[in-house]
Amino acid sequence: MQLQTSQHFGQRQSLVVTAQLQRAICLLQMTNTDLQGFIEKEAEENPFLDMKVREKLTPEARRELAASGPSGGVKAPASDFDFLEMRVAARPPSLYAHVSDQFNVMFPDPRERAMAEVFLEALEPSGWLGDELDLLAQRAGLDPEAADAFLARVQQVEPAGLFARSLAECLELQARDKGWLSAEFAALLANLDKLAAADLKGLSRACSCTPETLRTQMKRLRSLDPKPGAQFDAPTDNQRSPDLIVRKSAEGWLVDLNRSTLPTVVIDDASARQMNRTEAREFVSDRLSSARWLRRAIEHRNKTSLQIGAEIARRQTAFLEHGPAHIRPMILRDVAEAVGVHESTVSRVTSGLMMATPQGTFPLKTFFSAALGTSDDDANGSAAAVRHRIQQLVRDEPADAPLSDDAIARIITSEGTELARRTVAKYRDMLKIKSSFQRRREALLNGAA
Known part of the structure; x- marks a missing residue:
């Protein structure tokens, strides 16, 4: 047997997940609050890095605005403020x-x-x-x-x-x-x-x-x-401030970042130039490079979040106008293809961010729901809309005659969305709604049956 060596040349592409790439991926799924903590930690190790967050209203201005009422004439200053904080009541004694x-x-x-x-x-x-x-x-x-x-x-x-x-x-x-x-x-x-x-x-x-x-x-x-x-000592519902805000304007629905909680990276170039004249040039160059990379990464995170939020708002116009019963079917791939990013990017951005809408503040994940079979082209055949409809039916049912899962399935099917009894039972468990037998017994104890 004869042995011989040979060489082969070829090209292939591979993605190397560097430390910076890992950090950039983590930034995508950070909320504004998490981002503040991350920048503060980085600033502790980098003398040329600092963080700035827009100032909120002073206590005097907040009291003046509250006293004016919903239709008062007091105008907020140019800086943003947290409406949620303004409405938090004083904590009662323990x-x-x-x-x-x-x-x-x-x-x-x-x-x-x-x-x-x-x-x-x-x-x-x-x-x-x-x-x-x-x-x-x-x-x-x-x-x-x-x-x-x-x-x-x-x-x-x-x-x-x-x-x-x-x-x-x-x-x-x-x-x-x-x-x-x-x-x-x-x-x-x-x-x-x-x-x-x-x-x-x-x-x-x-x-x-x-x-x-x-x-x-x-x-x-x-x-x-x-x-x-x-x-x-009941736990308070500390819902954090939203990361994105949707509002209606003459041009349509607009999505913006919540500037009142969004941190901004500040780089101290003056101190860097002063120290660059000494023997610490290598340290200065490394720290400056890290700070500038972080600023670019956060700008990219903000841009991506804004694009994804805007696409969600564009697809969920019916929800913004009429409420949860009109959530359209939507999956990650739909938004990813429209924005031009990978599905994993959409998944990371929507995993923790909150968006304030006229219907309330919701996690971005709320707007993603699979489509259910419909008898026509009705866009409301999403799982989220069906769950909301189940809640409505149970809320409005007669106390002495609660609807069974079969009855709920027939009602929703007659409205155009094909639904099986087992699907109603699954959604009812997800919504923590008791069975018709348990609801009937509670009504009996409450004297309503």
């Missing part, structure tokens, strides 16, 4: 602070105030007592009988229902405060298991009352709060 202030008045004696603090430390965010009474009695130096009496004093704080040890006790405290604690209501509290099972006949027998009286007591029970402490 549950601990609220109860502590009452204890300062209820227990002027230092020793009793110290015992009350033991109970306050065991108060859970729901408003219930988190530890057993025997354990609290030991911590406070009380015997069991004195602990019961002291708990009754502690439970007099407002709102009623705090420091309860069970659901029944929590509701009982509130009913007593309202003067509702009749024999029928007490019997209802003693049979909450029957109430959960919607056993109205069994409840009537247990409460020794007529169905009409039982419904009155149930209506009162529903008005009570099973977790009275949750209203103090």
